[in-house]
Amino acid sequence: MQSIDEVLGELPMPPYVTAEDVTFAVKAVAVHAAEQWPDGLRCRNDRAPHPCRLHRWGRRVLDQRGLTNGQIQALIAEQDASQR
Numbered sequence: 001m002q003s004i005d006e007v008l009g010e011l012p013m014p015p016y017v018t019a020e021d022v023t024f025a026v027k028a029v030a031v032h033a034a035e036q037w038p039d040g041l042r043c044r045n046d047r048a049p050h051p052c053r054l055h056r057w058g059r060r061v062l063d064q065r066g067l068t069n070g071q072i073q074a075l076i077a078e079q080d081a082s083q084r
């Protein structure tokens, strides 16, 4: 059986990554974080095998924007803090 990921393929990237896209991407990566399940890592949000489509999309947008891993982690931490 095909997974939903294989059927739908990758989400399209915005043609030009704006600051707003970065905000969405950080949110996607933060919300679609990995969670340990008996059969491996799954998305905390949609239970798809991690990294799920939205997580991958978020990482691609942030990569395109030229953010380093450290900068991405800092943005996620910032967003987590602002939601508390």
Ligand SMILES: [Zn+2]
Residues within 6 Å of the ligand: 031, 032, 033, 043, 044, 045, 046, 047, 048, 052, 053, 054, 055
């Ligand atoms: Zn997800």
